[in-house]
Amino acid sequence: MLTIQRDMSPRNGSCVAEVSSVRSLSSDDVSGTKNNKKKSCWARATDPAHRRGRRIQLLQMLVLPFIPILALIVQTANTLHDILIYRQEVSDIETQVTIATDLGKVVTRMQLERSEVAFFIYTNGNTLRRSNLTQRFAITDQALHNMTMWPLVSVPRDETEAYDVVNKEAFQARLNDFRQKISSEESSITEVMAWYTSVNAAMLDHLTNQIKETDNSGVWRYLIAFKNLLRSIESLGIASVYGINYFGRGILMSENYVSYVRHETLGRDLLNGSLTYVPSLKAFYAELTRTMTDYGRIKSRREEILRNRKREPSVEDAIAYFDSMATYVDELRKLQRELRHMIREYVNSTLQDASNKEVAGIAIVVLVLVISPIIIVLVRNAVATIQMYAANLAQKARELKREKRKSDTLLFQMLPTSVAQQLKQTQQVPAEYYEAVTVYFSDIVGFTEIAAENTPLEVVTFLNSIYKLFDARIECYDVYKVETIGDSYMVASGLPVRNGKSDKHVSEIATMALDLLAASTVFQVPKRPGERLQIRSGAHTGPVVAGIVGTKMPRYCLFGDTVNTASRMESTGEALRIHISLEMKKALDAVGGFRIEHRGLVDVKGKGLMDTYWLECKDGGIARAAELDLPYFFEDVRPVFMRRLREEGTL
Structure with missing residues (x-):
């Protein structure tokens, strides 16, 4: 797994605040990068995949049987x-x-x-x-x-x-x-x-x-x-x-x-x-x-x-x-x-x-001289046939590699890269305990009414546009998107790569939550002119256990009281506000740079009364979602299958 540091600045609506994100590359990506390096002239000349290399290979195969023939002629x-x-x-x-x-x-x-x-x-x-x-x-x-x-x-x-x-x-x-x-x-x-x-x-x-x-x-x-x-x-x-x-x-x-x-x-x-x-x-x-x-x-x-x-x-x-x-x-x-x-x-x-x-x-x-051309022709035909099959095999191998890269990309989007690699190698990934992780939940306020007022395709298009934006924004942070269920959006930081020693996961989730909250306001609720999207957010810091669940469609899931508490922070929160726990507040105070407002005691289901807080903003600000190039970004936010149906004239 590779960690890539990026500098973000507010220009053309892009995230340019100094943040870091985790980008995962598969072994095929690495090998592809190596193969893309410029080869030497000799390597290209001897590569059977190239035309010149095939000619050299053919010449070698023709010379090979000619050596004993020549030796026999000389000996005779x-x-x-x-x-x-x-x-x-x-x-x-x-x-x-x-x-x-x-x-x-x-x-x-x-x-x-x-x-x-x-x-x-x-x-x-x-x-x-x-x-x-x-x-x-x-x-x-x-x-x-x-x-x-x-x-x-x-x-x-x-x-x-x-x-x-x-x-x-x-x-x-x-x-x-x-x-x-x-x-x-x-x-x-x-x-x-x-x-x-x-x-x-x-x-x-x-x-x-x-x-x-x-x-x-x-x-x-x-x-x-x-x-x-x-x-x-x-x-x-x-x-x-x-x-x-x-x-x-x-x-x-x-x-x-x-x-x-x-x-x-x-x-x-x-x-x-x-x-x-x-x-x-x-x-x-x-x-x-x-x-x-x-x-x-x-x-x-x-x-x-x-x-x-x-x-x-x-x-x-x-x-x-x-x-x-x-x-x-x-x-x-x-x-x-x-x-x-x-x-x-x-x-x-x-x-x-x-x-x-x-x-x-x-x-x-005389016999050798007569048979030699026949042998050379037969060898040439055999080599040409082998090269043809080799070329086809190489083409199939390249296609297979592209498809494998696609499948790996899809797999790495569904599972963390390190977990996916381990799953591919051992076919089983043991659950792992993380001492310090920050979990974030958000959902759409009034989503049930919105879904009732719109057709299923409109609801899917609406959610796709929101989550597409969210997915693009979280790429700017050292976080991992766990899953989306309906209108619920779950993100965690501090796993599967630990960053808890410096409490970086807390600042990453806090900054990301502020960014997603700002970005969500650009959306207009379908069939409700003038009404903007409102999301409710909640976050909590604590230990979790993470592991792969299932074999048919394995998912990387988080377990523990921290997940439940974060979910309760979101469900007991308010629209356009970020509800955090006392543990997260203390961690943010230790990091510094965030403004937090005390909310008071809140009766949390299964937890009782909890002292909670509102995350207001970050000192110095963040890249605002309003600064995005919206016409370009929302050119077509519908899912791929919907675009295909539209092109076919079904829609």
């Missing part, structure tokens, strides 16, 4: 990018292995050429059963010619230990020059082995370095096995050259023996490593060794060479060892071709899997 695009990189890596591996296979053919031809050249030197130029040197040189040259891509390899010079990086043509020329110098008398096995081994080592280094072992697929195991198998064949080929030396010369010198053991062991270890990385090759290798007729003799000859006991040189044994090792190396090359086939199948399978993933990713992107 990244997956496609990874798949493309993956395919490229696998394709590069396929290309690398293809190039390595072509280069491996040249290395193989160089290995065979090295073996036959070494055999030629060790056997002092004997004719080979497998092939002669001219045929072997032609096969090697054909392999070089078939090379589509030649790596820049380092080959040794003739005179020094330095190496040159040469192309295919230069390598072919260097190879032909070396071949011209080969003879059983002039060439040493060390020189031949050094040249061929260095060339093959350079090619194998280039070959193995070009094949990447780290990739996103599982092909690395096959690649490592492929590299190890190439180096194993090279090491076994070098060891076979020293084996031919052993059988052709009868013994291996210490340096050659160490070289044989190193290359033989390295070749076996690399072969076992290849079989370990690709276990499926073990069965294939076992089948190769089982079908080879000379495999047992190869093992026995290897053990004989490892013992390195001096024996008689034998060209036949050298030829037999050469043939068996050549056959064994050829079988290992079959293993190499099988491994190459496995790599090709694995790469093709991986590429096919990558292609399937790429197709699936593209299909997902």
Whole structure:
């Protein structure tokens, strides 16, 4: 409940004497006041009740489903990018292995050429059963010619230990020059082995370095096995050259023996490593060794060479060892071709899997791009429908709020604001005791005769005009209108908000009574020309109990002897005079500023003889009712229902 202080001065018939009145505001009024404050630009922009706010909300709702769609598109695009990189890596591996296979053919031809050249030197130029040197040189040259891509390899010079990086043509020329110098008398096995081994080592280094072992697929195991198998064949080929030396010369010198053991062991270890990385090759290798007729003799000859006991040189044994090792190396090359086939199948399978993933990713992107507009349209329609319902709901809420404000206003007119709020919250209001309250009663002198002389509508209009004026006047004071019954008008001060500590309720009722008495004289009695309205007033001060009575039409009622005494003061009073009790007189004396006349003892029903007084006036005067703008005030004092009937033509 809010108490508002007002200054009243006699201007244009308004109450301007310094008084105070109690104005009550409901919670809706307060919230409405807050809502009426100027909102910030951002608050208005985000308010769904405004058009701009609805657009922003719609944009937010459209962005919301678009975020996961965009995330899915980005994720799918990244997956496609990874798949493309993956395919490229696998394709590069396929290309690398293809190039390595072509280069491996040249290395193989160089290995065979090295073996036959070494055999030629060790056997002092004997004719080979497998092939002669001219045929072997032609096969090697054909392999070089078939090379589509030649790596820049380092080959040794003739005179020094330095190496040159040469192309295919230069390598072919260097190879032909070396071949011209080969003879059983002039060439040493060390020189031949050094040249061929260095060339093959350079090619194998280039070959193995070009094949990447780290990739996103599982092909690395096959690649490592492929590299190890190439180096194993090279090491076994070098060891076979020293084996031919052993059988052709009868013994291996210490340096050659160490070289044989190193290359033989390295070749076996690399072969076992290849079989370990690709276990499926073990069965294939076992089948190769089982079908080879000379495999047992190869093992026995290897053990004989490892013992390195001096024996008689034998060209036949050298030829037999050469043939068996050549056959064994050829079988290992079959293993190499099988491994190459496995790599090709694995790469093709991986590429096919990558292609399937790429197709699936593209299909997902296309599907998302197709569905996205549909989702956005559906979301937009759903949001538009929700906003339409929300707008209608907001409109209904505003209408409900207006109606609630009206009902609250009506309720606050019927009940005190604090009491009404408490009644709305708890649905019950306990009676309350007030120690000091001033109660005022008034009625119209001769109202029964006036009512008999006029029609009911005229009587209602007459009372409405009087009470409308009275209601307007009491707004200037800290009082509460309790009720009107017929021509009786009841007002109290000091409740429901207490103001009894300073006896303000007494001065408020006294001033109000004088004001209402002055204001009532402006009314003319209907059908009695020249006769003015006369009211009889009475007031009393004392304790009361106030509370809500009833549930259907609850009323705020006052109970106690104070109410009865005030009513008796009015009924025993006189026209155009204000009859007050001794208690009120003492309270006014304490306040000061009022003129009071002693009336004497009056026999009051139910009370006996009481010493009473007349309230005459207030020092300094009050705002006179005659100063009201009567033409404006009485423009239409008839009740609302009567005005409606008049507009409809019923009256």
